[in-house]
Amino acid sequence: MIFFIPVVFLAASAMAVFLLIRCLAVALPGNPSWSGWRRAVVAAALACAATATASYGLGAINLMSTVAVAQDGGASSAPFPYNHPCRAQLKGPEGAVDYDVRFLALRTVCVMEDGERRAVEDVPQGVRVTAAASAACAAVLAGIVMAAEVRRMRPTAGERRQRCRPN
Template sequence: MLFLLAPAFLAVAAGVIAFGIRCLKAALPGAADPEPGWRRTVLALTYAGAAVTTAAYGFGVLVLISTLAKGEDGGADSAPVPADHPCRVRLHDAAVVDYDVHFLTLRTVCITDAGDRKAVEDVPQEVRIAAATSALCTAPLATTALATRRPATTA
């Protein structure tokens, strides 16, 4: 699983850079095909929101991939979960037998020997809030930008 860390990081970085460049192109005047002032603002805010969403969600995914890599690490004291895994680090008194990683909600859920399921905060709460909030704010902007786009002209 560790081999996914570098490609995931590069994909997140490429997405943030691409959205950032599109944001600047939309925000700065002088484009070859200028948009009306309000639509240019909506486009710039949409791309900026997409960049923030990509960065926050991508950071959370990178943390979860790291958690998976720790969970699959072999060696002494690795059964059922290694000693440096977030489930064992944060749940000191519980005997952790398994864990689930949820990429959609950016959470790790630990399963104890008693069958209890406890969420641990390996992805910081602020990162989850930033990803969700920016996605919720970007969606209506993107809808507005798509609904008001000019039809393509045929030559």
């Protein structure tokens, strides 16, 4: 798992840079593809997508480092090393016996001895909120632009009547 951390970092960085370059290409004057208010909305959607990609990549790297710590082993590592979030944050009479990493929600869930599942703060809340809010914002803005384009391409009532008339 430790070998995937640089791959995810490079992929997320490359995608975020690509989206930011596309954002600048749309926002700067001289782009004939988008005009008027659509230009600003598309640029904002691309900026939100870049933010979502960067923050989600940061959270995924954090989770992968949690898995790498758990797989590291060594002395005093039963069931987890001392610096694993399940061991460091959940101190008490019953300890964690297993863990589950959820990449979609960007969180680690520890399984306690009695079967109870507890989430730990291994990915900061701000990273999760930023990733979710930016992705939702990008989706809404892209939906607005797509709906406007479909509406613009739809023929008006006069054009439909003209098509239906026989020659």
